[in-house]
Amino acid sequence: MPNRRPRGYQPLWKPRARTRELLAAVDRVLARYAAQLPLTIRQVWYSLISDGVVVKEERSYKRLVEVLGMARRSGRIRWEALRDDTEIRAEPIAYAGPEDFRAALRQAALDFRLDRQAGxxxxxxxxxxxxxxxxxxxxxxxxxxxxxxxxxxxxxLPAKRGAALRAAADGHRAVRIFVISDWDQSGVHLFSALAEDVTAFAGVDAPGTEIVFERLAVTEQQIADYQLPTAAPKTSDNRSFTGTSTTQAEALPPDVLAAVLRGAIEAHRDMDVLDELLEREEEQRRTLLHRLGFDAP
Incomplete structure (x- = not known):
């Protein structure tokens, strides 16, 4: 690593042998979860822990952050493979000219879709x-x-109230909210506080609407099944917690998390209703393209 903090691209970066070994292990993680990219750096870290490449220590995480930063600056790892989520964008919409607008209009028509939860x-x-x-x-x-x-x-508060308002706007249809959070004092408290607050708001904004909260991850069963890395509960957090160890949501392998979410969704879907809606959606998309003067793909 360079002695001073790097700035901009670093095409001449020459990692040492130990760093090259770490990057090779990162390559294997990114290839394994290619269908779930981009990954967070913590997800990569937990995968490396499970692979026995690094130990679960904060210093190993900090080193990984530095190495992956240089790997991206140098072009060793694609920028798109990792996600930081430290950026907030508010960009104005503009077009290069009428043809650019027409292309955007065609793309908007291609993206046309119905409410796939309807029915x-x-x-x-x-x-x-x-x-x-x-x-x-x-x-x-x-x-x-x-x-x-x-x-x-x-x-x-706005997010919690917003969930209640969505329930009301939907005609008081039953709502099920899947929650993915850490298994620790904060994550457990977060889940219960979310459920209690949204339910309380819905009692006024959407009275009579059934709202069910389901913890999808991380659960104690998943920790045992996938032998996820754990840490002792924080002694500084006095909130009630029945677990004997803690685990972050990012410790669950990305492909496992994807399968858990897909299974939970499909368990509450009438697939025949969805298939019929998708057929109607495609027909209406073609009609829309025709009316706008565009050829169907």
């Missing part, structure tokens, strides 16, 4: 404590029309 008995949502995992969860949930919410919104 289902239960409306589903997915909430993730970790913002960096959202893209992976969206890959699974989006084909079913299931939205994904994340991050600090768990503790934000």
């Amino acid at each position: 289902q008995e239960v409306r589903l949502e997915t909430w993730s404590e970790t913002a960096g995992m959202v893209n992976q969860l969206v890959t699974v949930a989006d084909p079913y029309g299931v939205p994904v919410y994340s991050g600090s919104g768990f503790n934000g």
Whole structure:
């Protein structure tokens, strides 16, 4: 690693042998979870722990952050393979000219879709404590029309009230919210606080609507089944916690998490209803393209 903090691209970076070995192990992790990219750095770290490449110490995580930073700056690892989620964007919409706008209009027509939860008995949502995992969860949930919410919104009043307002706007159909959070004092408290607060708001905004919260990950059973890395509960956190050890949600292998979410969604979907809706969606998309003067793909 360079003595001073690097800036910009670093095409001349020459990692030492020990660092090259670590990067080779990272390559194996990224190849293993190619269908779930981009991964968060913590997901890579936990995979390396499970592979026996690094030990579960904060210094090994900090070193991995530095190495992956240089690996991306040098072009050794693709930028798109990892996700940091430290950026917030607010970009104005603009076009190069009429033809560019027409191309965007065609793409919008190609992207046309119906509400894929229409006709289902239960409306589903997915909430993730970790913002960096959202893209992976969206890959699974989006084909079913299931939205994904994340991050600090768990503790934000507008986000909790928003869940109740969505329930009301949906015609008081039953709602099931899948939650993915750490297995520790904070994650358990977060789950219960979320459920209690949303239910309380819904009691006023959507009275009579059934809202069920289901913890998808991480669970004690998953910790045992997949032998996830654990740590002792924080002694500084006095909130009640029945577990004897803690685990972060990012410790669960990405492909396992994807399978868990897909299974949970399909367990509450009438696939015949969804298939009929998708056929109608495709027919309406073709009609829309024709009316706008575009050829169907």
